[in-house]
Amino acid sequence: MTVLTGTYYDGESSRGHAATLQVSRLQAVLAYADQSIQIDPNSLEVEAALGRMPRKITWQSNDFFAADATIELDQLIGSIGRSSMMDWVAGLEKRGGVIIAATLGTLLFILGFGIYGVPKIAEAAAYILPQGFSAQLATSTLEKLDFGLDESALSDERQAQLQAYFLSRGAVDELYFRHAQGVGANAFTLSQTTVVFTDGLVQLTDDDDELLAVYFHELGHARLLHVERSILQSVAWAAVLTMITGDVGGVGELVLALPLTLGQAAYSRKHEREADEFAIGELKSLGISPLKLAAMLDRIEASHSFSHEDDLSISLDLKSTESTESTSTGPQVEDPANEDSQGADVSNAGEGLAENPNDPKDEESNFSRSLLELLSSHPITSERKAYIRAAAKDN
Amino acid sequence: MSEETSIEQTGGVSNVSNVSNVSNVSTPIPDPTLGRDPVRIPFKFHGDGGEFFRIWIVNIVLSILTLGIYSAWAKVRTKRYFYGNTELDGDRFDYLGDPVAILVGRILAIVLLVFYQALLGFAPSFFSGLIGLLFLAALPWVIYRALRFNAQMSSWRGIRFGFDGGWVGAAKAYLLWPLFGLVTLGFGMPYAWFKQNQYLLSNYRFGASTSTSTTEPNDFYLVALAVFGFASFGGLVLFGFTSSLGFNGMASDGEFNFDALFALGGLFAGALYFVFYVMIFAVYEARYFSTVYNNIEISGNYVGTSVSIVGLGRIVVGNAVLMLVTLGLYYPWARVRMTQYLQDNLWIDAVDLDSFVAKSSDGNDPLGEEIGEAFDIGIGL
Numbered sequence: 109m110t111v112l113t114g115t116y117y118d119g120e121s122s123r124g125h126a127a128t129l130q131v132s133r134l135q136a137v138l139a140y141a142d143q144s145i146q147i148d149p150n151s152l153e154v155e156a157a158l159g160r161m162p163r164k165i166t167w168q169s170n171d172f173f174a175a176d177a178t179i180e181l182d183q184l185i186g187s188i189g190r191s192s193m194m195d196w197v198a199g200l201e202k203r204g205g206v207i208i209a210a211t212l213g214t215l216l217f218i219l220g221f222g223i224y225g226v227p228k229i230a231e232a233a234a235y236i237l238p239q240g241f242s243a244q245l246a247t248s249t250l251e252k253l254d255f256g257l258d259e260s261a262l263s264d265e266r267q268a269q270l271q272a273y274f275l276s277r278g279a280v281d282e283l284y285f286r287h288a289q290g291v292g293a294n295a296f297t298l299s300q301t302t303v304v305f306t307d308g309l310v311q312l313t314d315d316d317d318e319l320l321a322v323y324f325h326e327l328g329h330a331r332l333l334h335v336e337r338s339i340l341q342s343v344a345w346a347a348v349l350t351m352i353t354g355d356v357g358g359v360g361e362l363v364l365a366l367p368l369t370l371g372q373a374a375y376s377r378k379h380e381r382e383a384d385e386f387a388i389g390e391l392k393s394l395g396i397s398p399l400k401l402a403a404m405l406d407r408i409e410a411s412h413s414f415s416h417e418d419d420l421s422i423s424l425d426l427k428s429t430e431s432t433e434s435t436s437t438g439p440q441v442e443d444p445a446n447e448d449s450q451g452a453d454v455s456n457a458g459e460g461l462a463e464n465p466n467d468p469k470d471e472e473s474n475f476s477r478s479l480l481e482l483l484s485s486h487p488i489t490s491e492r493k494a495y496i497r498a499a500a501k502d503n
Numbered sequence: 504m505s506e507e508t509s510i511e512q513t514g515g516v517s518n519v520s521n522v523s524n525v526s527n528v529s530t531p532i533p534d535p536t537l538g539r540d541p542v543r544i545p546f547k548f549h550g551d552g553g554e555f556f557r558i559w560i561v562n563i564v565l566s567i568l569t570l571g572i573y574s575a576w577a578k579v580r581t582k583r584y585f586y587g588n589t590e591l592d593g594d595r596f597d598y599l600g601d602p603v604a605i606l607v608g609r610i611l612a613i614v615l616l617v618f619y620q621a622l623l624g625f626a627p628s629f630f631s632g633l634i635g636l637l638f639l640a641a642l643p644w645v646i647y648r649a650l651r652f653n654a655q656m657s658s659w660r661g662i663r664f665g666f667d668g669g670w671v672g673a674a675k676a677y678l679l680w681p682l683f684g685l686v687t688l689g690f691g692m693p694y695a696w697f698k699q700n701q702y703l704l705s706n707y708r709f710g711a712s713t714s715t716s717t718t719e720p721n722d723f724y725l726v727a728l729a730v731f732g733f734a735s736f737g738g739l740v741l742f743g744f745t746s747s748l749g750f751n752g753m754a755s756d757g758e759f760n761f762d763a764l765f766a767l768g769g770l771f772a773g774a775l776y777f778v779f780y781v782m783i784f785a786v787y788e789a790r791y792f793s794t795v796y797n798n799i800e801i802s803g804n805y806v807g808t809s810v811s812i813v814g815l816g817r818i819v820v821g822n823a824v825l826m827l828v829t830l831g832l833y834y835p836w837a838r839v840r841m842t843q844y845l846q847d848n849l850w851i852d853a854v855d856l857d858s859f860v861a862k863s864s865d866g867n868d869p870l871g872e873e874i875g876e877a878f879d880i881g882i883g884l
Contacts (some may be wrong), residue, residue, distance in 0.1 A: 115594065117661035122592045123857045124660055159554040160582065161587040162595070172661065174595070197565070197580070201557040210564040211832070217567055 110184045114162060114175040116140045119372055129165065129173050131184055133357060138173060138250075154185050156194030217415060222345065230340035234333040238300075242336060246302035247280065253286075253296070260285035261307055273321045278390060280330050285310065293411045295322055297329035299336060312407045321401035328386025334379040341375060384492060388499045398500040402493045409489055452466070518827035541805065542851040548587040548846040552836030558584055559835045575606035585842060586657065592856050599663070643674035654707060667713070668706030676702035684882055693723035700795055710859040713855040717798040726790040729812075733786045741779050745772040781823045796849065803854040810848045818844045 109132045116127035116138060127140035134145040151167045154175070162174040163181060175181050185195075200206045260267060267285050274283060288294065293309040303326045310319060329335065377498040388398040562577035582598040589596045614695035619638060647670045655667035676699045684692030697720045704716035716816040799806035 117594075158584055158587060159551070161549075161557065161584070164597075170661070194580075197561060197576075200561050207557050207560060210560045213828070214560060214567070215562050215832075479687075 109258040110180050111454045112165075112173075112175045112178070112180055112184065114173055114409075116171070116173050118171045122264075124174070125174060129175065136167075137153075152180070157318075159199040195268045226341050226344045227337070227378075230337045233340045233344075234395070237333075237336055239338075242299040242301045242333075243281065245335070245339075245387075246298040249298045250284070250302065250304070253298075257286040257288050257306075259287060261287045263311060266310075270310065270316070270319065274320060277320065277394065278324065278327045278331075280327065293408050295326050297326045297335060302335050303330060308411070309408070312411055313398070313404065318398050318400045318404045318407075319398070321387055321398070322404050324382045324387035324390040325401065327390070328383035329379065331381055331386065332379070334383070338372060338375065338379075341372065380492070386497060388496060398496050402496040405489055405493055405496075434489060526755050541803070541854050543807075543850050544592045544853050545850045547590040547592060548588055548839075548843045550585065550839045550842060552839040555584060555839050556832075556835040568642055571621075572606065574603040574775065578602070578605060579730040581655075589842075591659065591851065592853070594660045597658045597661075598656055599658060600652075607628055615672065626692070639678070643677060644670040646670075646677050647673040648707075650703070655842040660859070662710045665708045666706050667708060671816060672702050672706070674838070691728040694720050696723040696726070696791075704795075704799060709755075713857060715800050716795070717800045718794060722794045722798070726794055729790045730783065730787045737779055737782070745775060762784055777823070777827075778820055783821050784815055786812050787817040788819070789815040792845070804856070805850055806849070808849045810845060814844065814848070 109131060111195055112129045114127060114129065115124040117124050130137045130139070131149055131152065133149065136149040136152060138145040138147060139468050147167050153166050155164045156167075157163060157177065160177050165173045165175050175402040181286075183404075184435075262285055268284075271283055282303070282364050284302070284304045286304055286306055288306040288308065293304070293312050294306045295309055296304045298304060303323070311323065313319060313393070384401070387401055390401065391398050526635075537770075558580060562573070562580060565573040566577050579598065579600050579602045582600065586596040586598040619634065641860070642870060647666075647668060650668065650673075651666040654664040657664045676695075678700040680695035684695040700716055700718055700723075704714050708715045789810055791808050793808055796806050796808040796810070818840055822833070822840060825833040826837055
């Protein structure tokens with residue numbers, strides 16, 4: 109005979125009654141106030157434990173008994189001998205080893221999925237996207253960018269000449285020139301259809317082959333669908349995390365976006381490398397030295413070291429738009445701030461995230477360098493140059 | 504939706520409707536609650552972060568191992584944990600959703616979603632517009648069914664909640680009025696919130712008793728004003744502060760210190776922006792919650808709350824920072840803390856909670872809720 113304490117609900121009126129349930133092999137008697145109910149003990153079902161909550165005992169009727177979680181209850185369940193899937197789950201929850209293994213396993217899974225699964229899925233999806241998506245994407249991004257950009261001050265002839273020169277060597281649908289106060293020398297890929305050059309970049313050199321090298325780098329981003337892939341990656345990542353965690357929203361979403369941001373930076377560095385490779389390949393096939401790209405990186409770096417203050421205000425600007433824009437739910441498909449960083453450009457070296465190649469041994473510098481590398485969307489410029497020079501020698 | 508859900512949950516909880524006027528036909532005794540002084544009955548939450556962590560992590564692992572199938576069970580288990588640990592007047596709430604039904608709904612929702620995406624991808628633009636319109640027309644129905652399912656699966660003292668709003672009401676509250684808000688450049692949005700709240704609270708019921716809301720449009724304009732004021736004033740101050748900070752970093756002379764200072768300064772500024780963003784959310788959430796929950800009136804029983812911007816902000820910022828630091832593993836504690844705070848600040852000034860009667864319930868319909876979920880519609884108060 110087991111005696112359980114708890115609360116009885118008659119299923120019709122709302123008040124619960126303090127009650128006891130006595131269960132033996134032959135009968136079960138529920139007693140509350142001055143009443144008692146006979147129940148067939150074989151019809152009793154005890155719901156699985158959930159934390160230390162009272163557990164509901166039912167008997168195929170609208171009324172039920174909520175039993176305090178006690179040792180007697182565990183004994184009763186042992187004697188009934190019926191066990192559901194949820195009892196098994198509750199058992200898992202009680203075992204410390206299971207919990208530790210589950211925690212580590214989940215972290216490993218998410219890490220592995222983030223590193224291998226998400227890029228693969230995004231790549232596959234990017235190639236089946238309709239072309240119209242990319243065009244639409246570029247249009248809306250350019251509209252937003254144009255708030256901060258002016259019309260190009262380059263002469264129409266110069267623009268037309270560069271257009272013809274670039275596009276004859278590798279076509280995109282749209283190539284624009286813009287005057288950008290503060291951004292300085294820069295180039296953006298907006299999607300597979302569209303590339304934007306700033307006047308500052310064009311004015312940085314008299315050698316059109318150097319500009320072509322930059323164009324090839326951007327073309328690499330465009331051809332390899334890097335912008336589209338970055339967006340799809342955030343979608344895939346958000347979808348998976350939502351599936352795993354069930355429901356995420358509000359601040360939770362913001363926090364889950366952090367590994368995504370770091371992950372994006374890593375993907376983005378990989379994309380830069382790929383775009384460099386693409387540019388090197390194209391340059392070589394035209395008989396132009398890849399060193400032109402390295403030279404351009406030097407120029408861009410030099411141009412930016414004079415204008416750090418401007419760059420700072422810009423990066424802050426971007427940050428603030430980002431934080432307000434991401435208030436809406438779900439992945440941002442048309443976030444200009446994102447696109448700008450994903451949209452990948454040769455010359456972010458100046459965004460304050462530049463490395464300082466002169467003193468690599470300094471510890472503080474190493475720390476900040478690895479920090480920067482973690483956050484940066486570009487590989488360290490000196491590394492890129494070294495890579496390009498090595499590739500140039502391979503000839 | 505950590506916070507949202509907990510609010511939604513207490514939302515279900517507090518739509519307690521009244522009962523004092525339910526006249527009993529067989530006994531013509533005058534209503535005993537008339538003129539009775541209300542008694543303040545607080546909500547109590549018994550959840551524990553560590554305990555919920557175990558449930559949460561096992562849910563995640565089983566969901567991954569079963570390729571998502573278990574997630575329906577996981578959802579029910581989570582909801583039951585929060586409902587079952589919420590106590591009012593000595594008795595706890597209960598969530599009665601059936602995982603199998605939820606799974607079926609979830610599969611159907613995914614099929615529909617894939618179908619929709621496929622049509623969008625391959626149909627000519629004219630058709631995709633048409634499909635978009637059809638989809639838009641189906642939304643209110645989905646929202647309404649989701650609200651109803653969630654209410655019907657919630658119970659207290661063995662009596663279920665319910666939701667009687669139709670899809671026409673949902674169309675007005677969730678399409679028409681927000682559209683009005685957009686057309687008026689946001690100035691009509693608080694009015695849309697007001698309409699949504701009216702739709703929810705004049706249709707929720709507990710057993711046979713329907714709730715009402717005593718909010719007025721002005722209340723929601725005050726919410727918007729608080730959020731807007733905080734965001735613009737705080738944003739201005741913060742921008743000025745971080746700019747000056749950035750320039751200080753610039754001014755440093757040492758060549759190699761430059762990077763470190765710049766990086767740390769940037770990180771610090773980023774952290775401030777993060778806290779600021781989180782606080783905007785907290786201001787909105789606290790003001791909206793207070794507005795809604797201080798105005799639920801149930802012929803005699805009144806819900807009340809003392810949730811404040813400072814109190815909620817402390818929880819939300821703390822939670823956000825700890826979740827960042829722990830890579831999200833703090834989530835279960837965060838959710839429990841949030842729920843704990845909301846319930847500690849929620850009560851009912853009750854004249855009679857004892858004589859609610861059940862209403863014979865309508866059929867279960869998880870489909871609506873699951874479709875709503877797959878399309879990521881925020882439902883809740």
